[in-house]
Amino acid sequence: MLNFPFLLGAHPINWVGEDVKEHGDDTTYAQILDDMQALGLKGTEMGRKYPPDIGLLKAELSKRGIELVSQWKSVLFSDPAYRESELAAYLEHVKFLKEMGSKVISTCEVGGSLHFDPRRTPHEREVIRLDEAGWSSLAEGLNAAGLIAKEYGLKLTYHHHGGTVVESPEEIDKLMEMTDPDLVFLLFDSGHALYGGADPLDVLKKHYDRIAYVHLKDVRREELEQARAAGSDFVTCIRNGVFTVPGDGCIDFAPIIGELIERDYRGWAMLEGEQDPAAHPPREYAEEAISYLRSLIADAAGDGK
Numbered sequence: 001m002l003n004f005p006f007l008l009g010a011h012p013i014n015w016v017g018e019d020v021k022e023h024g025d026d027t028t029y030a031q032i033l034d035d036m037q038a039l040g041l042k043g044t045e046m047g048r049k050y051p052p053d054i055g056l057l058k059a060e061l062s063k064r065g066i067e068l069v070s071q072w073k074s075v076l077f078s079d080p081a082y083r084e085s086e087l088a089a090y091l092e093h094v095k096f097l098k099e100m101g102s103k104v105i106s107t108c109e110v111g112g113s114l115h116f117d118p119r120r121t122p123h124e125r126e127v128i129r130l131d132e133a134g135w136s137s138l139a140e141g142l143n144a145a146g147l148i149a150k151e152y153g154l155k156l157t158y159h160h161h162g163g164t165v166v167e168s169p170e171e172i173d174k175l176m177e178m179t180d181p182d183l184v185f186l187l188f189d190s191g192h193a194l195y196g197g198a199d200p201l202d203v204l205k206k207h208y209d210r211i212a213y214v215h216l217k218d219v220r221r222e223e224l225e226q227a228r229a230a231g232s233d234f235v236t237c238i239r240n241g242v243f244t245v246p247g248d249g250c251i252d253f254a255p256i257i258g259e260l261i262e263r264d265y266r267g268w269a270m271l272e273g274e275q276d277p278a279a280h281p282p283r284e285y286a287e288e289a290i291s292y293l294r295s296l297i298a299d300a301a302g303d304g305k
Contacts, residue, residue, distance in 0.1 A: 002040045004297060005261050009043025009069055010036055010271040014282040016049050019115065020238050024277040035283040037064040039290065043268050046071035054099055068100040069268045070213065077141025078111035078134040090145045098152045104213040105149055106187055108159040109138055114233055115163060130165045139178035146183030157187040157213040162195040163234030169198035176207055186210040190251055191217025191243050191272065201255050214269040218249030238274055245273040245285045247292030257296040
């Protein structure tokens with residue numbers, strides 16, 4: 001038993017890349033889930049290798065004592081022309097997660113992104129930031145999607161994300177200010193916060209009352225600085241090993257874990273590394289991350305002295 005004060009799971013992206021398809025592409029969902037079970041983890045997000053058939057997915061998760069916590073949902077709300085089709089797709093996503101017993105929906109705007117915006121052409125170099133009309137349209141779309149989620153007993157948790165239009169601390173602040181706090185919540189991601197130029201602890205403290213879901217991701221400082229100097233895009237950063245699991249990078253998780261404990265956070269926190277599993281064996285790295293987090297929890301409780 002992990003005996004953490006909050007619910008700890010792992011994202012399958014540690015085993016199989018979502019944005020970098022060659023990472024772990026030969027890995028089966030059974031191997032991922034078996035590793036999670038062996039680690040004592042009880043929660044996972046949907047991954048591209050998991051079976052799409054609901055009956056099979058439920059059976060595979062159930063026999064290992066694992067639940068589906070969430071699934072990423074890209075949205076294109078910043079362009080009003082996409083609003084109707086995007087909300088229809090969001091509804092179907094909500095229905096799936098409701099059937100799976102999930103409570104939160106990882107949601108991210110892809111408008112303007114180099115890698116995720118379907119309107120962009122290959123070989124572009126810059127994320128197109130939102131103008132005021134785009135921000136207003138995004139907020140309206142998220143509020144509408146959040147209402148759909150609420151009607152089904154779920155929460156829309158917005159994933160601030162590298163390489164997108166809600167990346168920097170100022171953009172996170174603006175999104176929170178422009179959206180309805182009863183309909184749009186925040187997915188706090190420590191690694192993406194740092195990647196976007198924020199102090200992760202500052203984001204956690206400032207927006208804690210809106211946070212309904214947590215991703216625990218670390219960053220390798222040297223690799224990040226090299227990527228910034230080279231002007232590397234987000235996917236290139238993944239390929240170059242910018243991200244890793246907690247305890248293996250530069251982020252001090254002690255105050256982050258301390259804040260979660262002090263605030264009595266009881267929701268899900270996902271271990272995320274998003275790196276090449278051939279070079280960084282995911283089960284071993286997850287095991288080390290769990291030990292690291294356990295030591296921080298003991299210290300915060302006064303047991304590690």
